[in-house]
Amino acid sequence: MRLVYHLPLSPFSRKVRLFLAEKKLLFDLRAENVWQRREQFLAINPAGQVPVLVDEGEVIADSTAIGEYLEEKYPTPTLIGNSVLARAEARRLSLWFDLKFFQEVTVNIAHEKMMKRLMGQGQPDSERIRVGKENIHYHLEYIGFLTARRSWLAGSDLTCADLSAGSQLSVIDYLGDVPWTDHTDAKNWYARLKSRQSFQPLLTDHMPGVIPSKTYADLDF
């Protein structure tokens, strides 16, 4: 069976789970507490990070590399796009959320509120959380800007851009820190994404010791 090493609230693990589910590929999940640096896990991925996909005995690491691998090996339905230019746009946006949103929002909020506790690194830094909460607005505006013109972030079809953005946002939403009421277009896009079958397993995830926000699993949030 296909296997994904993951953490329930790792946005990049979530992206890979969505990728697999949208392609209707079955997989098992194994939680890997990466900070314990387990030797057998480091042997298969020296970066010591999740997600890692094991597919037919082959180890694929890095969520972007996994997405491209799945797209090449199981091309239908495409999650990148149907033309060279559409694919460039989907990849640009996917990496925007993987890199910029992650650095500016996810690290500031989720690392402080959640990972520090799990890893025994002390109290959250409230200044960093404040910065993350400030930064999220312009990302939600950008999502609103894009989806006012297009069904999905990169065009008329769902792509890796939506999966990247939704994965990051879902982690912040778990913590109750997405100001949805200020960003109606972004909220409508997220509601459509959240209602997809691929998204449902994410909504039942729980991180030990961290309670999800009241509306996290609510499709009519």
Added chain:
Amino acid sequence: MRLVYHLPLSPFSRKVRLFLAEKKLLFDLRAENVWQRREQFLAINPAGQVPVLVDEGEVIADSTAIGEYLEEKYPTPTLIGNSVLARAEARRLSLWFDLKFFQEVTVNIAHEKMMKRLMGQGQPDSERIRVGKENIHYHLEYIGFLTARRSWLAGSDLTCADLSAGSQLSVIDYLGDVPWTDHTDAKNWYARLKSRQSFQPLLTDHMPGVIPSKTYADLDF
């Protein structure tokens, strides 16, 4: 003519220049001082970052998306690989250097020594430079580990993994902070990369106000 907005010592701009040159595609370069946030530039890339490729009137942003675009539009010679698994390995390593090496080494050394001065952000933080110089050793060891077994980082052919790693390292080498003498295997790999025709334009680059190390442009360093 194809156009690349770049900065001479941006590692991601360098990666795109190498990608184009290895595929024998001609292009013009335009230096973009991204910190000035020029309006016409933000209009074509709202992320405000280099590199940006303009190819036949189409704008492609993000160095990874540009690499995938070039690979799809101009597939020969491949710079990702010839099989699905080889491509996954090349992408994993390429992203390793783009993300991990960049965060752990390039940001600490190049941002402190060079970007701060250009952007008028004050004096370099010597503690961060020290951390960057410490971190570079294990990346060079990893390059040595890989190239003791393979001709190039991801296998028997040159790929985006080599271009990513070489781009990051070339920036640190410009500043004279690569401890080559401690890492012979990595040095031999870099010497082969540096001797390629695609690499020569990078070796004539100068960043205003920052003098390159004595051996930067030397093929027998």
